[in-house]
Amino acid sequence: MKLVIISNRLPLKVVKENGSFKVIPSAGGLATGLDSLETSLERHWVGWPGIHLDDGEEKIKIDHLLQKKNYHPVDLSPEQIENYYEGYGNSVLWPLCHYFPNYIEHEDKYRQAYYEVNALFCEAASKVIEPGDMVWVHDYHLMLLPKIIRDRIRDVSIGYFHHIPFPSYELFRTLPERADILKGLLGADLIAFHTHGYMHHFIRAVYRVLNLDCDLDEIFLDGRVACTNAFPMGINYEKYHDAILRPGIRRKAEKLRKGFGNGKLILSVDRLDYSKGILTRLKSFDGFLEHYPQYREKVSLVIVVAPSREHVAKYSVLKEEIDRTVGGINGKYSTVDWRPVYYFYRTFGFNGLIPLYYIADAALITPLRDGMNLVAKEYIAAKRDTPGVLILSEMAGASVELADALIVNPSDSREIENAIATAMEIPVDRQMEALRAMQKIVSEQTVGRWAADFMAELAGVKAKNDLLHQKVVKKKNFDTIKGAYDKALNRLIILDYDGTLTPFSKDPKDAVPSPELIDLLLRLAGDLRNRVVISSGRDRQTLDLWLGSLPVGLSAEHGAFYKEHGTWHHRLPNAKWDEEISEIIRRIVKRTPRSEMEVKDTALVWHYRNVDVWLAELRVTELINALINPCFRRNLQIMKGNRIVEVKPAGVGKGVEAERLVSEGNYDFIMAIGDDTTDEEMFLALPARAITIKVGKSSNAARYYFPSQPQTVSFLDKLTGTR
Helix, strand or coil: CEEEEEEEECCEEEEEECCEEEEEECCCHHHHHHHCCCCCCEEEEEEECCCCCCCCHHHHHHHHHHHHCCEEECCCCHHHHHHHHHHHHHHHHHHHHCCCHHHCCCCHHHHHHHHHHHHHHHHHHHCCCCCCCEEEEECHHHCCHHHHHHHHCCCCEEEEECCCCCCCHHHHCCCCCHHHHHHHHCCCCEEEECCHHHHHHHHHHHHHHHCCCEECCEEECCCCEEEEEECCCCCCHHHHHHHHHCHHHHHHHHHHHHHCCCCEEEEEEEECCHHHCHHHHHHHHHHHHHHCHHHCCCEEEEEEEECCCCCCHHHHHHHHHHHHHHHHHHHHHCECCECCEEEECCCCCHHHHHHHHHHCCEEEECCCCECCCHHHHHHHHHCCCCCCEEEEECCEHHHHCCCCCEEECCCCHHHHHHHHHHHHHCCHHHHHHHHHHHHHHHHHCCHHHHHHHHHHHHHHHHHHHHHHHHHECCHHHHHHHHHHHHHCCCEEEEECCECCCECCCCCHHHCCCCHHHHHHHHHHHHCCCEEEEEECCCCHHHHHHHHCCCCCEEEEHHHCEEEECCEEEECCCCCCCCHHHHHHHHHHHHCCCCCEEEECCCCEEEECCCCCHHHHHHHHHHHHHHHHHHHHHCCEEEEEECCEEEEEECCCCHHHHHHHHHHCCCCCEEEEEECCHHHHHHHHHCCCCCEEEEECCCCCCCCEEECCCHHHHHHHHHHCCCC
């Protein structure tokens, strides 16, 4: 078994020196985290090498050089990189996920390239991946890839990590390819994010775009479950924490400190991007100097902006605005001995950043939207034992963990101004207290732990799906059940109706049994060794109308009524619904479009199958909370089923009916099939030897599992031996 990592770029640079090519490893956070991952698995990495060469000897040499190090290049043309990476990745998905919809540029060539390149990544990865391997796909460039791999390779465990924010449903729904993107991600067994907020947005999108059933962090698919979770990415803490101990770096820090003068320093580090809030930050510092004049000539802002996508118009305009704003601040406030803003438009390596982190009295990190922001964690680690204040945007993923920072709204200039002023006055002992608290968090949630936690979770989901796979009724399981069925002389077969024998309908009245189903039930009940009972939540009038002419037993309203030998028996007298409970449900119906109330002889049911998922969840909680007290006073039970909430007398259920049926015969074969939570009561009430099968979702209460409703009919058809 191998671990195959797939990302847009390989963690390296291919450079040509003196006529030959060299491979230089990358020191990025992802590469660091995966290098520190303790695993016995052989590691392979698939990605674009950052260079394009036409087929020839040079390409063969580079490919061979890379593959010796378990790097597997994806060959992309300059046009593909332009349209897939710069186009769909950075001109559609990046602004969408960072809440800049007005920056999105939809073009067919971008979308086509994205689909095409994701397929090319699968092609390259398929040469490496074998059944049983674990695959870890990274980031928004490859959101279609998990499904493409799953469709092509069987028995593979796939994880996906989203390194940027995932937008709210209201924004995500504007993406024309939204369904394909979600289906692509759901090809993974584990879909992970930096924060639970992003995870929440993803689940909402799955609910509302794909109308899939989700149970907390689990999404139920055809025969497997996809899980979602949050794993905040960290840094190599020791590397940053101990760097200042190196004499060369300490000397550089001391030199910088003298060069900047005696005033306090606020540090800002970002790459050039509209999502980073650099202009707002500069304007906030300008406002700070205007509204807090006592800090002039005492506080300076050191702003580092790493060049990025300068050829793109939006970025070149942003660069010009930053230059102009810095010039304006310095022109307004500079003196002979003091400069308000020190502006560096270049990339600082590790050895250049550490001294800046160490000497800065505060770090001003205020992105308008950011997946995590590791600069905040680097600053905390690099401060080591010197005081410092972190001013952090509430829109950065890191703010969830670093609650001891000064958390600000990055769009509120006045709030940032006030935070800067506060930071300048916090006593050293309080600075150190907050710093140590944040250092503890950052030192524990390292990039190595991030990788290890993700892999452990992925292994756990794999084990869950392996168990689920074993429960699916396939040939081996079917042969076991069929063998027991054929040998038995006295059989009890209990079948749910909606969602088990027939698919759900938007209008419950449309779920009339088909001629094929009637024929199947006649054949099943025609075997004298079989006692067949339809145990349903339906009312008895409907069951009589649809199935009353068949030689089967009927159980209505979850066991409140049962029919034998042509006669209906009441387990309980009809309920007399007082106005209080009826009115509670009626109010919910009025306020919830496409929902309805059904009045049964012994139950009141609120149906919400056709209701928007988000609204349905809200109303379910609201309804149950409203019903608790009146139902408790009347000894009534509240039951949440498959898109229903039902109020019924206590002591009634499919489990009670199952116990009655078992007690009436000496059965050597008992089987029950159902799809709802009410059917789980039935499974638990039956003897351990019973064949219990859950439809749609797996259940610990059932021994076996059908991923979809049509499999029930197919299974029963084969069981009768007619085909």
